[in-house]
Amino acid sequence: MTEFHSDLSCPPIPDDVSTAQFLLDSHHPTRPLRSGNIPWLIEDKTGRTIGYEELRSRTYGLANAMHARWGIGNDDVVCIFSPNHVDYPVVIWAAHRLGAIVSCANPAYMMDELVHQLAVSKSFLVISHPDFIDTALAAVRRCNISTDNIVLIDSPAADGPIHFSTVSHLILEGLASSASFLDIKLAPGEGKTKLAFLSFSSGTTGKPKAVAIPHYAVIANVIQMAAYHKVNEPYTTWDKRRFRPGDIAAGVLPFFHIYGLVVNMHWLIFCGISLVVIPKFNFVEFLKSIDRHKVTHLFLVPSQVVLLCKHPAAKNFDLSRIRFFISGAAPLSPELTQQLIKVIPNASIGQGYGMTETCATISMIPVSQHIGTFGSAGQLIPETTARVVKADGTLAGYDEEGELHVTGPQMALRYTNNEEATRETFRDGWVRTGDQVKISRSGEIFVVDRLKEVMKVRGFQVAPAELEGHLLLHPDIADVCVVGVPDEYSGEVPLAFVTLEQRAAQKAKANPEGGDELKKSIIKHVSDTKVHYKWLKGGVEFIDTIPKNPSGKLLRRHLRDKAKEIVAKRTRSVKSKL
Known part of the structure:
Protein backbone atom coordinates (compact mmCIF):
# COMPACT_ATOMS: atom_id res chain seq x y z
CA MET A 1 0.00 0.00 0.00
CA THR A 2 1.59 3.30 -1.11
CA GLU A 3 -1.40 5.62 -1.03
CA PHE A 4 -4.38 5.82 1.31
CA HIS A 5 -7.88 6.86 0.19
CA SER A 6 -11.35 7.27 1.60
CA ASP A 7 -13.86 4.67 0.43
CA LEU A 8 -16.47 7.42 0.11
CA SER A 9 -17.01 9.75 -2.84
CA CYS A 10 -18.50 13.23 -3.28
CA PRO A 11 -21.13 14.62 -5.59
CA PRO A 12 -19.74 17.17 -8.08
CA ILE A 13 -18.05 20.22 -6.55
CA PRO A 14 -18.96 23.49 -8.32
CA ASP A 15 -15.89 25.34 -9.61
CA ASP A 16 -17.57 28.45 -11.02
CA VAL A 17 -19.06 30.10 -7.90
CA SER A 18 -17.77 32.09 -4.95
CA THR A 19 -18.33 31.04 -1.33
CA ALA A 20 -21.06 33.71 -1.06
CA GLN A 21 -22.85 32.41 -4.14
CA PHE A 22 -22.48 28.82 -2.95
CA LEU A 23 -23.98 29.49 0.50
CA LEU A 24 -26.48 32.25 -0.28
CA ASP A 25 -27.62 31.65 -3.87
CA SER A 26 -27.46 27.94 -4.67
CA HIS A 27 -28.38 24.46 -3.52
CA HIS A 28 -26.32 21.28 -3.47
CA PRO A 29 -27.43 17.65 -3.08
CA THR A 30 -25.41 17.27 0.14
CA ARG A 31 -27.19 20.23 1.74
CA PRO A 32 -30.28 19.61 3.90
CA LEU A 33 -33.26 21.91 3.65
CA ARG A 34 -33.59 24.35 6.54
CA SER A 35 -37.06 25.60 7.43
CA GLY A 36 -37.55 29.35 7.49
CA ASN A 37 -37.75 29.63 11.27
CA ILE A 38 -34.35 28.03 11.92
CA PRO A 39 -31.81 30.84 12.42
CA TRP A 40 -28.42 30.79 10.74
CA LEU A 41 -26.77 32.76 13.55
CA ILE A 42 -27.59 33.50 17.18
CA GLU A 43 -25.89 36.40 18.96
CA ASP A 44 -24.71 34.96 22.25
CA LYS A 45 -25.11 37.99 24.49
CA THR A 46 -28.53 39.17 23.31
CA GLY A 47 -30.08 35.99 21.93
CA ARG A 48 -30.85 37.86 18.70
CA THR A 49 -31.47 35.44 15.83
CA ILE A 50 -30.42 36.12 12.24
CA GLY A 51 -31.90 34.19 9.34
CA TYR A 52 -31.17 33.68 5.67
CA GLU A 53 -33.00 36.73 4.31
CA GLU A 54 -31.36 39.11 6.76
CA LEU A 55 -27.88 37.71 6.11
CA ARG A 56 -28.37 37.89 2.35
CA SER A 57 -29.72 41.43 2.55
CA ARG A 58 -26.93 42.66 4.82
CA THR A 59 -24.32 41.04 2.57
CA TYR A 60 -25.72 42.84 -0.49
CA GLY A 61 -25.95 46.19 1.31
CA LEU A 62 -22.37 46.04 2.56
CA ALA A 63 -21.02 44.96 -0.83
CA ASN A 64 -22.85 47.82 -2.51
CA ALA A 65 -21.48 50.40 -0.07
CA MET A 66 -17.89 49.05 -0.14
CA HIS A 67 -17.84 49.22 -3.92
CA ALA A 68 -19.42 52.70 -4.07
CA ARG A 69 -17.16 54.23 -1.39
CA TRP A 70 -13.81 52.60 -2.05
CA GLY A 71 -14.20 50.87 -5.38
CA ILE A 72 -13.48 47.54 -3.68
CA GLY A 73 -13.34 44.94 -6.41
CA ASN A 74 -11.36 42.19 -8.03
CA ASP A 75 -8.47 40.90 -5.86
CA ASP A 76 -8.49 43.83 -3.43
CA VAL A 77 -7.76 42.57 0.08
CA VAL A 78 -10.07 43.24 3.03
CA CYS A 79 -8.58 42.50 6.46
CA ILE A 80 -10.91 41.65 9.35
CA PHE A 81 -9.36 42.50 12.73
CA SER A 82 -12.05 41.42 15.14
CA PRO A 83 -13.21 38.70 17.49
CA ASN A 84 -16.23 36.65 16.43
CA HIS A 85 -19.19 38.82 15.50
CA VAL A 86 -22.53 38.17 13.79
CA ASP A 87 -21.44 40.45 10.93
CA TYR A 88 -18.16 38.57 10.43
CA PRO A 89 -19.65 36.30 7.71
CA VAL A 90 -21.43 39.33 6.22
CA VAL A 91 -18.09 41.09 5.71
CA ILE A 92 -16.57 37.95 4.17
CA TRP A 93 -19.42 37.27 1.77
CA ALA A 94 -19.78 40.95 0.80
CA ALA A 95 -16.09 41.04 -0.12
CA HIS A 96 -16.45 37.79 -2.06
CA ARG A 97 -19.44 39.13 -4.01
CA LEU A 98 -17.12 41.89 -5.22
CA GLY A 99 -14.31 39.49 -6.13
CA ALA A 100 -12.17 40.73 -3.23
CA ILE A 101 -9.97 38.56 -1.00
CA VAL A 102 -10.38 38.35 2.78
CA SER A 103 -7.53 38.13 5.30
CA CYS A 104 -8.65 37.40 8.88
CA ALA A 105 -6.31 38.66 11.62
CA ASN A 106 -6.13 37.70 15.29
CA PRO A 107 -7.53 40.65 17.29
CA ALA A 108 -5.07 39.88 20.08
CA TYR A 109 -2.18 40.74 17.78
CA MET A 110 0.20 43.45 18.86
CA MET A 111 0.89 46.26 16.41
CA ASP A 112 3.99 44.72 14.77
CA GLU A 113 2.19 41.42 14.19
CA LEU A 114 -0.74 43.16 12.52
CA VAL A 115 1.66 45.26 10.42
CA HIS A 116 3.24 42.05 9.14
CA GLN A 117 -0.13 40.65 8.07
CA LEU A 118 -1.31 43.88 6.46
CA ALA A 119 1.96 44.25 4.56
CA VAL A 120 2.23 40.67 3.33
CA SER A 121 -1.45 40.50 2.32
CA LYS A 122 -1.35 44.04 0.85
CA SER A 123 -4.63 44.83 2.56
CA PHE A 124 -6.55 47.85 1.34
CA LEU A 125 -9.50 48.02 3.76
CA VAL A 126 -9.45 47.10 7.47
CA ILE A 127 -12.61 46.07 9.32
CA SER A 128 -11.75 46.46 13.01
CA HIS A 129 -13.61 45.88 16.23
CA PRO A 130 -13.74 49.16 18.25
CA ASP A 131 -12.04 47.46 21.23
CA PHE A 132 -8.90 47.03 19.09
CA ILE A 133 -8.99 50.27 17.12
CA ASP A 134 -5.79 51.66 18.69
CA THR A 135 -3.76 48.73 17.38
CA ALA A 136 -5.48 48.94 14.00
CA LEU A 137 -4.77 52.66 13.72
CA ALA A 138 -1.10 52.27 14.59
CA ALA A 139 -0.73 49.41 12.10
CA VAL A 140 -2.43 51.10 9.14
CA ARG A 141 -0.34 54.22 9.67
CA ARG A 142 2.83 52.12 9.67
CA CYS A 143 1.66 50.49 6.41
CA ASN A 144 0.71 53.83 4.82
CA ILE A 145 -2.94 52.81 4.57
CA SER A 146 -5.35 55.72 4.87
CA THR A 147 -7.18 55.85 8.19
CA ASP A 148 -10.28 56.52 6.06
CA ASN A 149 -9.97 52.86 5.07
CA ILE A 150 -10.89 51.64 8.55
CA VAL A 151 -14.43 50.49 9.29
CA LEU A 152 -15.77 49.36 12.68
CA ILE A 153 -17.54 46.01 12.72
CA ASP A 154 -19.56 47.08 15.77
CA SER A 155 -20.80 50.35 17.22
CA PRO A 156 -18.28 51.91 19.63
CA ALA A 157 -19.00 52.58 23.28
CA ALA A 158 -20.14 56.06 24.25
CA ASP A 159 -16.54 57.15 24.88
CA GLY A 160 -15.15 55.21 21.89
CA PRO A 161 -14.07 56.33 18.42
CA ILE A 162 -16.99 58.01 16.65
CA HIS A 163 -15.42 59.28 13.41
CA PHE A 164 -15.30 55.84 11.72
CA SER A 165 -18.08 54.29 9.67
CA THR A 166 -19.57 51.08 11.02
CA VAL A 167 -20.59 47.98 9.10
CA SER A 168 -24.23 48.54 10.04
CA HIS A 169 -24.06 52.13 8.80
CA LEU A 170 -22.56 51.00 5.50
CA ILE A 171 -25.23 48.31 5.11
CA LEU A 172 -28.00 50.89 5.50
CA GLU A 173 -26.19 53.16 3.06
CA GLY A 174 -25.81 50.33 0.54
CA LEU A 175 -29.43 49.20 0.83
CA ALA A 176 -30.66 52.77 0.33
CA SER A 177 -28.56 53.30 -2.82
CA SER A 178 -28.93 52.02 -6.35
CA ALA A 179 -26.73 49.06 -7.28
CA SER A 180 -23.10 50.07 -7.83
CA PHE A 181 -21.72 46.61 -8.56
CA LEU A 182 -22.32 43.36 -10.38
CA ASP A 183 -21.80 40.08 -8.53
CA ILE A 184 -18.64 38.42 -9.83
CA LYS A 185 -19.07 35.76 -12.50
CA LEU A 186 -16.53 32.98 -12.52
CA ALA A 187 -15.85 30.97 -15.64
CA PRO A 188 -15.95 27.16 -15.38
CA GLY A 189 -12.86 26.09 -13.44
CA GLU A 190 -12.00 29.64 -12.31
CA GLY A 191 -13.03 28.91 -8.74
CA LYS A 192 -9.96 26.70 -8.46
CA THR A 193 -7.62 29.68 -8.85
CA LYS A 194 -9.71 32.66 -7.73
CA LEU A 195 -8.58 33.50 -4.18
CA ALA A 196 -11.12 33.70 -1.36
CA PHE A 197 -8.77 33.99 1.64
CA LEU A 198 -5.23 34.84 2.60
CA SER A 199 -5.12 32.95 5.88
CA PHE A 200 -1.96 33.17 7.91
CA SER A 201 0.02 30.12 9.01
CA SER A 202 3.58 29.60 10.18
CA GLY A 203 3.86 26.55 7.94
CA THR A 204 6.84 24.43 8.95
CA THR A 205 9.14 27.30 9.98
CA GLY A 206 9.47 31.06 10.20
CA LYS A 207 7.12 34.01 10.43
CA PRO A 208 3.44 33.63 9.57
CA LYS A 209 2.88 33.24 5.84
CA ALA A 210 -0.17 34.07 3.73
CA VAL A 211 -1.81 30.82 2.62
CA ALA A 212 -3.61 31.37 -0.69
CA ILE A 213 -6.98 29.60 -0.45
CA PRO A 214 -9.29 29.61 -3.49
CA HIS A 215 -13.09 29.58 -3.35
CA TYR A 216 -13.11 26.01 -4.71
CA ALA A 217 -11.07 24.71 -1.76
CA VAL A 218 -13.53 26.09 0.82
CA ILE A 219 -16.56 24.81 -1.11
CA ALA A 220 -14.90 21.42 -1.63
CA ASN A 221 -14.12 21.01 2.06
CA VAL A 222 -17.70 21.87 3.02
CA ILE A 223 -19.08 19.29 0.57
CA GLN A 224 -16.50 16.66 1.57
CA MET A 225 -17.42 16.95 5.25
CA ALA A 226 -21.15 16.94 4.47
CA ALA A 227 -20.81 13.79 2.34
CA TYR A 228 -18.59 12.14 4.96
CA HIS A 229 -21.12 12.70 7.73
CA LYS A 230 -24.11 11.86 5.46
CA VAL A 231 -25.67 15.16 6.44
CA ASN A 232 -28.46 14.96 3.87
CA GLU A 233 -28.94 11.17 3.87
CA PRO A 234 -31.54 9.18 5.86
CA TYR A 235 -28.92 6.64 6.96
CA THR A 236 -30.57 6.15 10.36
CA THR A 237 -33.55 7.38 12.37
CA TRP A 238 -33.92 11.16 12.75
CA ASP A 239 -33.10 11.17 16.46
CA LYS A 240 -29.82 9.32 15.84
CA ARG A 241 -28.59 11.39 12.90
CA ARG A 242 -25.40 13.27 13.76
CA PHE A 243 -26.36 16.56 12.08
CA ARG A 244 -29.93 17.79 11.79
CA PRO A 245 -31.27 21.20 10.73
CA GLY A 246 -32.19 23.00 13.93
CA ASP A 247 -29.33 21.60 15.99
CA ILE A 248 -27.33 24.31 17.76
CA ALA A 249 -23.53 24.66 17.83
CA ALA A 250 -21.33 26.89 19.96
CA GLY A 251 -19.36 29.21 17.67
CA VAL A 252 -16.59 29.88 20.17
CA LEU A 253 -13.64 28.93 17.96
CA PRO A 254 -12.15 32.13 16.50
CA PHE A 255 -13.28 32.83 12.95
CA PHE A 256 -9.79 34.10 12.07
CA HIS A 257 -8.49 30.53 12.56
CA ILE A 258 -9.06 28.07 9.70
CA TYR A 259 -10.89 25.65 12.03
CA GLY A 260 -13.45 28.27 13.08
CA LEU A 261 -13.60 29.84 9.62
CA VAL A 262 -14.29 26.78 7.47
CA VAL A 263 -15.66 24.14 9.87
CA ASN A 264 -17.73 26.31 12.20
CA MET A 265 -18.78 29.22 10.04
CA HIS A 266 -19.13 27.75 6.56
CA TRP A 267 -19.76 24.05 7.09
CA LEU A 268 -22.12 24.14 10.08
CA ILE A 269 -24.22 26.85 8.47
CA PHE A 270 -24.34 24.74 5.28
CA CYS A 271 -25.57 21.79 7.39
CA GLY A 272 -28.54 23.77 8.73
CA ILE A 273 -27.01 24.12 12.19
CA SER A 274 -27.70 27.35 14.10
CA LEU A 275 -24.39 28.87 15.16
CA VAL A 276 -24.19 30.73 18.48
CA VAL A 277 -21.63 33.46 17.84
CA ILE A 278 -19.44 33.84 20.94
CA PRO A 279 -16.88 36.68 20.71
CA LYS A 280 -14.50 35.56 23.43
CA PHE A 281 -13.82 32.35 25.31
CA ASN A 282 -14.41 32.65 29.02
CA PHE A 283 -15.02 29.18 30.44
CA VAL A 284 -17.78 29.91 32.96
CA GLU A 285 -19.54 32.25 30.53
CA PHE A 286 -19.15 29.58 27.86
CA LEU A 287 -20.91 27.05 30.10
CA LYS A 288 -23.71 29.56 30.61
CA SER A 289 -24.01 29.96 26.83
CA ILE A 290 -24.30 26.19 26.39
CA ASP A 291 -27.11 26.14 28.92
CA ARG A 292 -28.84 29.33 27.72
CA HIS A 293 -28.96 28.36 24.04
CA LYS A 294 -29.42 24.60 24.55
CA VAL A 295 -26.28 23.82 22.56
CA THR A 296 -26.09 20.33 21.04
CA HIS A 297 -22.77 20.44 19.14
CA LEU A 298 -19.31 21.43 20.37
CA PHE A 299 -16.19 21.98 18.28
CA LEU A 300 -13.26 22.76 20.56
CA VAL A 301 -9.49 22.49 21.01
CA PRO A 302 -7.66 20.42 23.67
CA SER A 303 -7.04 23.34 26.07
CA GLN A 304 -10.81 23.86 26.28
CA VAL A 305 -11.33 20.11 26.77
CA VAL A 306 -9.00 20.27 29.78
CA LEU A 307 -11.30 22.86 31.36
CA LEU A 308 -14.41 20.80 30.63
CA CYS A 309 -12.83 17.85 32.39
CA LYS A 310 -11.11 19.58 35.30
CA HIS A 311 -12.68 22.96 36.05
CA PRO A 312 -15.02 22.66 39.08
CA ALA A 313 -17.60 24.94 37.43
CA ALA A 314 -18.36 22.28 34.80
CA LYS A 315 -20.14 20.21 37.46
CA ASN A 316 -22.67 22.99 37.99
CA PHE A 317 -24.11 22.79 34.48
CA ASP A 318 -26.24 20.25 32.65
CA LEU A 319 -24.26 19.09 29.61
CA SER A 320 -26.58 16.20 28.78
CA ARG A 321 -27.92 17.92 25.64
CA ILE A 322 -24.51 17.71 23.94
CA ARG A 323 -24.96 15.18 21.12
CA PHE A 324 -21.74 15.63 19.16
CA PHE A 325 -18.26 16.72 20.15
CA ILE A 326 -15.09 17.05 18.12
CA SER A 327 -11.63 18.27 19.08
CA GLY A 328 -9.11 19.58 16.58
CA ALA A 329 -6.06 21.84 16.04
CA ALA A 330 -3.85 19.58 18.22
CA PRO A 331 -3.92 15.92 19.35
CA LEU A 332 -6.20 14.94 22.24
CA SER A 333 -4.75 12.31 24.55
CA PRO A 334 -6.60 9.04 25.23
CA GLU A 335 -6.59 9.86 28.96
CA LEU A 336 -8.36 13.18 28.38
CA THR A 337 -10.84 11.50 26.05
CA GLN A 338 -11.77 9.02 28.78
CA GLN A 339 -12.45 11.87 31.20
CA LEU A 340 -14.49 13.73 28.58
CA ILE A 341 -16.78 10.73 28.05
CA LYS A 342 -17.83 11.05 31.69
CA VAL A 343 -18.47 14.79 31.38
CA ILE A 344 -20.65 14.61 28.23
CA PRO A 345 -21.99 11.03 28.40
CA ASN A 346 -24.63 11.43 25.68
CA ALA A 347 -22.27 12.74 23.00
CA SER A 348 -20.46 11.13 20.11
CA ILE A 349 -16.83 12.11 20.70
CA GLY A 350 -13.92 12.17 18.31
CA GLN A 351 -11.15 14.14 16.71
CA GLY A 352 -10.36 15.73 13.38
CA TYR A 353 -7.16 16.74 11.63
CA GLY A 354 -6.28 19.50 9.23
CA MET A 355 -4.27 22.65 8.75
CA THR A 356 -4.51 26.02 7.06
CA GLU A 357 -2.60 24.68 4.05
CA THR A 358 -5.31 22.02 3.53
CA CYS A 359 -8.14 24.57 4.00
CA ALA A 360 -9.11 22.85 7.25
CA THR A 361 -10.18 19.21 7.28
CA ILE A 362 -8.56 16.08 5.88
CA SER A 363 -9.80 13.57 8.50
CA MET A 364 -12.59 13.20 11.08
CA ILE A 365 -14.33 10.65 13.28
CA PRO A 366 -16.56 8.57 10.95
CA VAL A 367 -20.33 8.21 11.31
CA SER A 368 -19.86 4.53 12.13
CA GLN A 369 -18.18 5.38 15.46
CA HIS A 370 -19.94 6.74 18.52
CA ILE A 371 -16.64 7.23 20.35
CA GLY A 372 -13.62 7.69 18.13
CA THR A 373 -10.67 5.32 18.43
CA PHE A 374 -8.53 6.66 21.27
CA GLY A 375 -5.62 8.73 19.99
CA SER A 376 -6.92 8.70 16.42
CA ALA A 377 -7.44 11.84 14.34
CA GLY A 378 -10.17 10.01 12.44
CA GLN A 379 -10.29 8.73 8.87
CA LEU A 380 -9.73 10.48 5.56
CA ILE A 381 -12.72 12.41 4.24
CA PRO A 382 -13.88 11.76 0.64
CA GLU A 383 -11.67 12.68 -2.34
CA THR A 384 -8.61 13.00 -0.06
CA THR A 385 -5.48 10.96 -0.72
CA ALA A 386 -2.59 10.51 1.72
CA ARG A 387 0.94 9.23 1.57
CA VAL A 388 3.16 8.45 4.54
CA VAL A 389 6.74 9.20 3.52
CA LYS A 390 9.55 7.57 5.47
CA ALA A 391 12.84 9.28 6.28
CA ASP A 392 14.54 7.58 3.32
CA GLY A 393 11.91 8.90 0.90
CA THR A 394 10.09 5.59 0.41
CA LEU A 395 6.36 5.24 1.02
CA ALA A 396 5.21 3.60 4.23
CA GLY A 397 2.53 0.96 4.47
CA TYR A 398 -0.01 0.29 7.22
CA ASP A 399 1.20 1.04 10.77
CA GLU A 400 4.54 2.41 9.52
CA GLU A 401 5.61 5.89 10.55
CA GLY A 402 6.52 8.76 8.27
CA GLU A 403 5.62 12.31 7.28
CA LEU A 404 2.04 12.79 6.13
CA HIS A 405 1.60 14.17 2.62
CA VAL A 406 -1.95 14.85 1.39
CA THR A 407 -3.77 15.96 -1.72
CA GLY A 408 -7.38 16.65 -2.60
CA PRO A 409 -9.69 19.37 -3.91
CA GLN A 410 -9.48 21.27 -0.60
CA MET A 411 -5.74 22.00 -0.80
CA ALA A 412 -4.55 25.61 -0.75
CA LEU A 413 -2.47 26.80 -3.69
CA ARG A 414 0.70 28.32 -2.24
CA TYR A 415 2.18 30.83 0.18
CA THR A 416 1.63 34.24 -1.39
CA ASN A 417 4.87 36.07 -2.26
CA ASN A 418 7.04 33.34 -0.74
CA GLU A 419 8.40 30.98 -3.38
CA GLU A 420 10.94 29.29 -1.10
CA ALA A 421 8.36 28.33 1.54
CA THR A 422 5.94 27.27 -1.21
CA ARG A 423 8.53 24.87 -2.65
CA GLU A 424 9.05 23.34 0.80
CA THR A 425 5.36 22.65 1.48
CA PHE A 426 3.42 22.57 -1.80
CA ARG A 427 4.65 19.99 -4.31
CA ASP A 428 2.72 19.02 -7.45
CA GLY A 429 -0.66 19.36 -5.75
CA TRP A 430 0.51 17.64 -2.56
CA VAL A 431 0.90 19.33 0.83
CA ARG A 432 3.71 18.24 3.15
CA THR A 433 2.15 18.51 6.59
CA GLY A 434 5.31 18.30 8.68
CA ASP A 435 3.54 15.81 10.97
CA GLN A 436 4.79 12.29 11.57
CA VAL A 437 1.91 9.82 11.47
CA LYS A 438 0.98 6.22 10.97
CA ILE A 439 -2.20 4.91 9.36
CA SER A 440 -3.79 1.70 10.63
CA ARG A 441 -5.42 -0.99 8.50
CA SER A 442 -8.80 0.37 9.52
CA GLY A 443 -7.85 3.74 8.02
CA GLU A 444 -7.28 5.57 11.31
CA ILE A 445 -4.68 8.36 11.30
CA PHE A 446 -2.49 8.59 14.41
CA VAL A 447 -0.29 11.68 14.81
CA VAL A 448 2.95 10.46 16.37
CA ASP A 449 5.10 13.58 16.44
CA ARG A 450 5.57 16.93 14.80
CA LEU A 451 8.53 17.03 12.43
CA LYS A 452 8.16 20.71 11.78
CA GLU A 453 9.48 23.20 14.29
CA VAL A 454 6.22 25.03 14.81
Missing part, protein backbone atom coordinates in the same frame (compact mmCIF):
# COMPACT_ATOMS: atom_id res chain seq x y z
CA MET A 455 4.62 24.63 18.23
CA LYS A 456 0.90 24.31 18.86
CA VAL A 457 -0.15 26.43 21.85
CA ARG A 458 -3.89 26.10 22.60
CA GLY A 459 -4.28 25.15 18.93
CA PHE A 460 -2.46 28.29 17.68
CA GLN A 461 0.76 28.03 15.71
CA VAL A 462 3.88 29.54 17.24
CA ALA A 463 7.05 29.59 15.16
CA PRO A 464 10.26 29.40 17.23
CA ALA A 465 12.14 31.38 14.59
CA GLU A 466 9.80 34.35 15.03
CA LEU A 467 10.40 34.45 18.79
CA GLU A 468 14.14 33.87 18.36
CA GLY A 469 14.44 36.79 15.95
CA HIS A 470 12.63 39.03 18.41
CA LEU A 471 14.62 37.83 21.43
CA LEU A 472 17.91 38.60 19.68
CA LEU A 473 16.89 42.27 19.81
CA HIS A 474 17.24 42.12 23.60
CA PRO A 475 20.54 43.84 24.47
CA ASP A 476 21.66 41.09 26.88
CA ILE A 477 21.08 38.12 24.56
CA ALA A 478 23.90 36.75 22.39
CA ASP A 479 22.12 33.66 21.06
CA VAL A 480 18.83 31.88 21.63
CA CYS A 481 16.82 28.77 20.81
CA VAL A 482 13.09 28.43 21.55
CA VAL A 483 11.42 25.03 21.98
CA GLY A 484 8.02 23.83 23.09
CA VAL A 485 7.58 22.08 26.40
CA PRO A 486 4.54 19.99 27.45
CA ASP A 487 1.78 21.82 29.28
CA GLU A 488 -1.41 20.18 30.54
CA TYR A 489 -3.66 23.10 29.63
CA SER A 490 -2.04 24.57 26.50
CA GLY A 491 -0.60 21.38 25.01
CA GLU A 492 2.81 23.01 24.91
CA VAL A 493 4.29 26.41 25.70
CA PRO A 494 7.48 28.18 24.56
CA LEU A 495 10.67 27.94 26.59
CA ALA A 496 13.74 29.98 25.61
CA PHE A 497 17.31 28.72 26.00
CA VAL A 498 19.43 31.85 26.12
CA THR A 499 23.16 32.50 25.80
CA LEU A 500 23.93 35.85 27.39
CA GLU A 501 26.28 38.58 26.25
CA GLN A 502 29.55 38.37 28.24
CA ARG A 503 28.87 41.25 30.64
CA ALA A 504 25.30 40.08 31.36
CA ALA A 505 26.52 36.49 31.86
CA GLN A 506 29.10 37.57 34.41
CA LYS A 507 26.46 39.60 36.25
CA ALA A 508 24.03 36.69 36.34
CA LYS A 509 26.66 34.29 37.68
CA ALA A 510 27.79 36.74 40.35
CA ASN A 511 24.29 37.57 41.52
CA PRO A 512 21.50 34.93 41.30
CA GLU A 513 18.84 37.56 42.05
CA GLY A 514 20.14 39.64 39.16
CA GLY A 515 19.82 36.56 36.97
CA ASP A 516 16.17 36.19 37.98
CA GLU A 517 15.54 39.85 37.15
CA LEU A 518 17.18 39.34 33.78
CA LYS A 519 14.89 36.38 33.05
CA LYS A 520 11.89 38.55 33.92
CA SER A 521 13.21 41.24 31.57
CA ILE A 522 13.51 38.69 28.74
CA ILE A 523 10.00 37.34 29.36
CA LYS A 524 8.63 40.90 29.35
CA HIS A 525 10.49 41.64 26.12
CA VAL A 526 8.23 39.07 24.46
CA SER A 527 4.98 39.78 26.32
CA ASP A 528 5.20 43.50 25.52
CA THR A 529 5.12 42.93 21.76
CA LYS A 530 3.65 39.49 21.03
CA VAL A 531 0.18 37.99 21.29
CA HIS A 532 -0.41 36.15 24.58
CA TYR A 533 -0.04 32.58 23.27
CA LYS A 534 3.52 33.40 22.13
CA TRP A 535 4.64 34.41 25.62
CA LEU A 536 7.45 32.44 27.26
CA LYS A 537 5.18 30.55 29.65
CA GLY A 538 7.77 27.76 29.72
CA GLY A 539 10.32 30.21 31.13
CA VAL A 540 13.91 31.14 30.32
CA GLU A 541 16.96 28.95 30.85
CA PHE A 542 20.50 30.28 30.61
CA ILE A 543 22.93 28.07 28.71
CA ASP A 544 26.61 28.53 27.84
CA THR A 545 26.27 27.75 24.14
CA ILE A 546 23.40 26.94 21.78
CA PRO A 547 24.15 23.56 20.13
CA LYS A 548 24.41 23.72 16.32
CA ASN A 549 25.58 21.42 13.55
CA PRO A 550 28.65 22.27 11.40
CA SER A 551 26.53 24.30 8.98
CA GLY A 552 25.16 26.41 11.85
CA LYS A 553 21.68 24.89 12.01
CA LEU A 554 20.15 24.82 15.49
CA LEU A 555 20.07 21.35 17.02
CA ARG A 556 16.62 22.00 18.36
CA ARG A 557 15.87 18.37 19.17
CA HIS A 558 18.78 18.26 21.67
CA LEU A 559 17.38 21.24 23.52
CA ARG A 560 13.85 19.87 23.30
CA ASP A 561 15.02 16.79 25.20
CA LYS A 562 16.82 19.00 27.72
CA ALA A 563 13.66 21.07 28.17
CA LYS A 564 11.64 17.95 28.97
CA GLU A 565 14.16 17.10 31.70
CA ILE A 566 13.83 20.61 33.13
CA VAL A 567 10.02 20.40 33.18
CA ALA A 568 10.15 16.95 34.80
CA LYS A 569 12.51 18.31 37.47
CA ARG A 570 10.19 21.24 38.16
CA THR A 571 7.24 18.85 38.51
CA ARG A 572 9.12 16.65 40.97
CA SER A 573 10.10 19.73 42.97
CA VAL A 574 6.48 20.92 43.20
CA LYS A 575 5.27 17.47 44.28
CA SER A 576 7.94 17.19 46.96
CA LYS A 577 6.90 20.55 48.42
CA LEU A 578 3.29 19.43 48.50
